[in-house]
Amino acid sequence: MNPLGDAHLRTWTLRLITLLSADRPDQLAWLGARATETADVVEEVELLCRGAEGLAERGVFAPDELRELRSVGRHLGATQASSHHGLWGEALTTDPAWDDIRPLARQFLLTTLGDWQQPLPKPARPHAGDR
Numbered sequence: 001m002n003p004l005g006d007a008h009l010r011t012w013t014l015r016l017i018t019l020l021s022a023d024r025p026d027q028l029a030w031l032g033a034r035a036t037e038t039a040d041v042v043e044e045v046e047l048l049c050r051g052a053e054g055l056a057e058r059g060v061f062a063p064d065e066l067r068e069l070r071s072v073g074r075h076l077g078a079t080q081a082s083s084h085h086g087l088w089g090e091a092l093t094t095d096p097a098w099d100d101i102r103p104l105a106r107q108f109l110l111t112t113l114g115d116w117q118q119p120l121p122k123p124a125r126p127h128a129g130d131r
Helices: 003-021 024-031 038-057 063-078 088-094 097-113
Strands: none
Touching: 003 038, 003 063, 003 097, 024 088, 024 097, 038 063, 038 088, 063 097
């Protein structure tokens, strides 16, 4: 992969982990009226955690950063697949696994950036088919 691609994946990872680390009210406010499926969030996190392995091999993530990110991925992977159904906003309020993931995401940001409190990413514009 090229350095620009690596930088993009690092940024994408940091944005998603920032969203996972945010307090629940902030996550829900960020979601707003979006109908984001829990399975989509889980899939994205798992994909980025797997991709981080290659980024670490290329020096984009340090070993301690990768260890923290693996912890997020492992914990998310250990959740029951049945809890990945439905809307993420609902899961944030009913599934305690998300409360367990939040401090792991915060630790990754502390290790990587020195502070877990980061600005939330700008929400993606809805696709034409989502309206």
